Amino acid sequence: MNVSNNRIIYLERIPGTKPLTDKGDKDYRIFLEKTPLHAIRNDNTNLWTMHYTPPAVIPEQLKQQFTKFDLLVEHARSYFAKRNIQIKEINYAV
Numbered sequence: 001m002n003v004s005n006n007r008i009i010y011l012e013r014i015p016g017t018k019p020l021t022d023k024g025d026k027d028y029r030i031f032l033e034k035t036p037l038h039a040i041r042n043d044n045t046n047l048w049t050m051h052y053t054p055p056a057v058i059p060e061q062l063k064q065q066f067t068k069f070d071l072l073v074e075h076a077r078s079y080f081a082k083r084n085i086q087i088k089e090i091n092y093a094v
Contacts, residue, residue, distance in 0.1 A: 005041035006093035007069065009050075009076060017084035038093065039072050048072045 013019055035052045042049070047065040050058060050072065061079055066072040077087055 004092040
């Protein structure tokens with residue numbers, strides 16, 4: 001069982017849609033393949049947080065800490081679904 005504390009969340013646009021901002025405007029700033037989202041667990045606190053690579057501004061709604069990875073993924077799915085984006089895959093960082 002892989003217990004990596006760094007997981008890469010790849011995002012993609014929902015087919016037939018355009019990415020949206022939180023206000024419902026088209027958002028072309030979302031570089032889905034070029035800026036994967038990382039879920040990182042802090043070894044000291046055991047809390048999960050999200051970060052982009054390369055570093056980019058994280059929206060306030062994603063600046064939370066989660067006690068379980070599954071909770072982080074569910075929150076990310078909900079947040080991005082409102083913006084016509086879905087999680088394509090999740091991999092362990094090496």
